[in-house]
Amino acid sequence: MAAFASSGAPGTRAPDCGDGLPSATHCGDDLALATHCGDGLPSATHLVLDCEFLTEGHAGARTAQVGLALFFQLGSPVCFHHALPALNRFAARRGAGLVRCVAISTATEAFTINTLANTRDLVEGGCTVGDTLRSGIEQFDLDESIAVAFDRFDAGVNPSDVAAVHARAERELAEATEQDPRLRELSPAAHDALLPSIEASVRSRTFEARSFSFNKCRGTPTFILFLNTPERPVLRQWLGRVPDELLVRWIAEAYSAIIARAGAQPNSAAVEATRTQGQHVHFL
Numbered sequence: 663m664a665a666f667a668s669s670g671a672p673g674t675r676a677p678d679c680g681d682g683l684p685s686a687t688h689c690g691d692d693l694a695l696a697t698h699c700g701d702g703l704p705s706a707t708h709l710v711l712d713c714e715f716l717t718e719g720h721a722g723a724r725t726a727q728v729g730l731a732l733f734f735q736l737g738s739p740v741c742f743h744h745a746l747p748a749l750n751r752f753a754a755r756r757g758a759g760l761v762r763c764v765a766i767s768t769a770t771e772a773f774t775i776n777t778l779a780n781t782r783d784l785v786e787g788g789c790t791v792g793d794t795l796r797s798g799i800e801q802f803d804l805d806e807s808i809a810v811a812f813d814r815f816d817a818g819v820n821p822s823d824v825a826a827v828h829a830r831a832e833r834e835l836a837e838a839t840e841q842d843p844r845l846r847e848l849s850p851a852a853h854d855a856l857l858p859s860i861e862a863s864v865r866s867r868t869f870e871a872r873s874f875s876f877n878k879c880r881g882t883p884t885f886i887l888f889l890n891t892p893e894r895p896v897l898r899q900w901l902g903r904v905p906d907e908l909l910v911r912w913i914a915e916a917y918s919a920i921i922a923r924a925g926a927q928p929n930s931a932a933v934e935a936t937r938t939q940g941q942h943v944h945f946l
Contacts, residue, residue, distance in 0.1 A: 709886050709894035710876035713766065713811035714778060717785070720807040723753070728897075728916045729762040729890040730909075733874055735882045736767060736784065737775040737792030742799045744903050745883030751906065753805035761913060762890045765804065768813040768874040768882070771866045778812050785810050813874055818867035831860040887912055889920075 709731055718724055732749045734741035746765065753763040767784075769776035775792040783789040788801045804810065819826050835856060839845040845853065877886060880901055887898040887909075897916055 707896055709888045709896055710873055711764070711766070711811055711894075712814050712872040712876060714814055717810045719753075719763070719809035723762045723807040723809070724890075726760055726762040726890050727920055728760070728913055729764060729888045729894070730913075731764040731766060731886040731888065733766045733768050733877070733879050733882055733884040733886075735769055735776050736780050736790070737772060737794055738882050739794050739797035739799070741883045742790065742794045742802055743797070745885070746802065746804070748903065748906065748909075749808060750805045752909070753807045763805070763808045764811060765808050766811045766813060766873055768871045768879075769815075769869070770863075770871065770874065770881075771868070773815075773868050781810070781812050811873070813871040815869035815871055818870045819864055821865035827861050827864050828857075830864045831857050834864070835860055887916065889916070 709729070711731075730749065730752055732741075732745055734745055749763050749765060752761050767776060767781040772792070780789070780791050783791075784802065785804060788803045790799050790802055794802075819830050821827065835845075835853075839853070845856075874884075877884070877899075883903070884899065884901050885904075886896055888894045888896050898912055
């Protein structure tokens, strides 16, 4: 497995969505390239990786034109039961650099569990911690071709500053409402009733993860499909899980779009390999 450089930073276990806002578990079956998947959640336009460190993975994977990033938490069983195994499958079975897979260890609470040291132990020894360990997963090995990052953290809002907490909660609710038609349909009373749970979420964030925040993640696991260029434009972003066969289609579509923009026909070996490998898939 890839070795980690030594460095110190906060880290912990975070909820899989507990900010009081509605969230989707998968995205719709719309194959148009988009910066979100039609589930009403805000999404990033470019993948931002402001991390404490980043292991690069295999050289072949680094040259892939399409990338798949996963934001996960060490203390989240669903990340280890479903999301990380899916990332492993795409890293291992879509070889020859077809997909560059990146795993970002992040956190939104419980900052004594999701640490740099525990992330290093996961990568170097497959060690698990917290609720993940208690759920029965005692060992988990990441595919060696996966690049691994540990998020950078800033201090959160002072939980005793009532005005600052309320202002942050109002801003987050306003941003979500702008993006989410379901929130816009709520009555004023129902809309305002969301504020206390969002304020509780704000107060619980001792630290705030930069990459998690920059990429507008609403929880974990969050997947981001992106073009593997220096700008890393986002093609799709979703919270939760989708079937492998759907993701295979999205990857094939991305390669088709790349080929079309280059003036070639969308029947390249990469696209055909993606489609062929999608004939035998596992579901998350």
